[in-house]
Amino acid sequence: MSLVVYLAAAVFGSVGVVLFRSRPRTPVRNPLTVSTCVAIVLGSLALVCAAPLTLAAVNDLTGVANFGAPLTYGMLSAYSCSLLILLINWRGGSAERIRRLVLRAVAAYAVLIVAIVVLFTLADADVERLSDLDTYYANTPFMREMIVLYLLGHSAATLAICAVCVKWGREVTGLLRTGLRLILIGCLLDVVGFQFTKYVAVVARWTGHDLDVLSTGVAPPMAALGALIWSAGFVVPRLLPAVLVHWHSLEDHRRLGELWSRVRFASIAPKPPSVWWQPPRARLRWREVSIHDALLALAPYFDDRVRERALEAARREGRSAHEARVAAEAAMVADAARRAADREAPQATASTYRLHATEGCGTGGLLELAQAITGSARVDAVPGSTVRATSG
Incomplete structure (x- = not known):
């Protein structure tokens, strides 16, 4: 007793x-x-x-x-x-x-x-x-x-x-x-x-x-x-x-994995030491910052023609205006990552297009872009050679 x-x-x-x-x-x-x-x-x-x-x-x-x-x-x-x-x-x-x-x-x-x-x-x-x-x-x-x-x-x-x-x-x-x-x-x-x-x-x-x-x-x-x-x-x-915040942070960190694996080679954001033991919220924040940094580095490779073709294809499939936009952006980002990884020349005329994922604060836009990259058949067709490192 x-x-x-x-x-x-x-x-x-x-x-x-x-x-x-x-x-x-x-x-x-x-x-x-x-x-x-x-x-x-x-x-x-x-x-x-x-x-x-x-x-x-x-x-x-x-x-x-x-x-x-x-x-x-x-x-x-x-x-x-x-x-x-x-x-x-x-x-x-x-x-x-x-x-x-x-x-x-x-x-x-x-x-x-x-x-x-x-x-x-x-x-x-x-x-x-x-x-x-x-x-x-x-x-x-x-x-x-x-x-x-x-x-x-x-x-x-x-x-x-x-x-x-x-x-x-x-x-x-x-x-x-x-x-x-x-x-x-x-x-x-x-x-x-x-x-x-x-x-x-x-x-x-x-x-x-x-x-x-x-x-x-x-x-x-x-x-x-x-x-x-x-x-x-x-x-x-x-x-x-607080527990739920950390749980959702872990889930969002996982959902950003595919997007991160495609663009991480372009990021020059300094990696914090021992990132594996940091709180989930801190790990998610670092991944968000690093992805934004990579997207900024890939901006010279954005091809508006790829985005417009993907946009038209998404509209023909009956997607909503917002879903079509995100799908088109995912195709453009994947194309830019492929050409940057293959060391191709950037676009002769830099695109002035701004991604939905970079328009506001929060993780929502990045999660939509990551989901589109993971689920799109056009994006899945991008050669695996675009990934230059393991996920972090």
């Missing part, structure tokens, strides 16, 4: 690191970023403290049986407080209002943590229990109150998060709604799988029944699973857009 909890804590904590580093331009003191990361780190620490191996080590280190209990419950209460602070910053408002609400939350949970420590000090809990302390001491004076207090404090925070997620989930769309739903699912797993099972097991002890398996076998893994899903709710809206 300890290994599973440690693994969940490691994944949970790493999410906080990823979120913190994913916004390098965000000020370090940004309240929402800081409160999110603090909540995730405290949640991972609470999981670590709850592991039986950690409890045994803490008890041995301090020489106090069950000293790990108030440490774990105090850490869980601090985590609950961080959830409320995150909620306060999430809602926003005036700086004074946020400050006032944060101080109230800190004060309330500070009192709760002190009460947990005091109740443990007053209780008679000399028998070490590493996994079933809640149920074993459910009827013990002061320990009973301590157990109920930490559960109520955690329930208050998670139920507040659930209520806000339900409300905001109706008002937002897209990835933010997906993130809110994941947060809601994670919190509900905590409420039902961890808190409710703990309540049931403790109350069962009060009534003379034994449902300890709910507290020892069901609650810990459900708490870990809920924490992971909850953290994913913050990761998805922040990181998924």
Whole structure:
């Protein structure tokens, strides 16, 4: 069980690191970023403290049986407080209002943590229990109150998060709604799988029944699973857009491959060192710049007659005006690349025609030209000797 909890804590904590580093331009003191990361780190620490191996080590280190209990419950209460602070910053408002609400939350949970420590000090809990302390001491004076207090404090925070997620989930769309739903699912797993099972097991002890398996076998893994899903709710809206950008960049980089293979010999753009390990967006940008440089170098070889013949042929095939234009430009570029590669003389009269792919910013025009070069039968007929190097 300890290994599973440690693994969940490691994944949970790493999410906080990823979120913190994913916004390098965000000020370090940004309240929402800081409160999110603090909540995730405290949640991972609470999981670590709850592991039986950690409890045994803490008890041995301090020489106090069950000293790990108030440490774990105090850490869980601090985590609950961080959830409320995150909620306060999430809602926003005036700086004074946020400050006032944060101080109230800190004060309330500070009192709760002190009460947990005091109740443990007053209780008679000399028998070490590493996994079933809640149920074993459910009827013990002061320990009973301590157990109920930490559960109520955690329930208050998670139920507040659930209520806000339900409300905001109706008002937002897209990835933010997906993130809110994941947060809601994670919190509900905590409420039902961890808190409710703990309540049931403790109350069962009060009534003379034994449902300890709910507290020892069901609650810990459900708490870990809920924490992971909850953290994913913050990761998805922040990181998924960047992941999709890199994914599309990889796809666009691949789609430009055929065009690049035909014209790269003409490019004199300096190649950055170790281009293979650079982010996909940077690799795509370098390929775009290099292709534009190659097209500029091939401009003296552009033959308007080749373009016009290809344009007429595309129109006879029933293509739209834009499709016909791109197909004609692809034929002209392929012809220019062939003659430049064969070291033929440039056109006697330089063409003043401007390619659609070079008229504006972005990758769209180059992708259309690359697709036309890849799919056109006339372009496919260009001898393979035009390619002077491997793709990069």
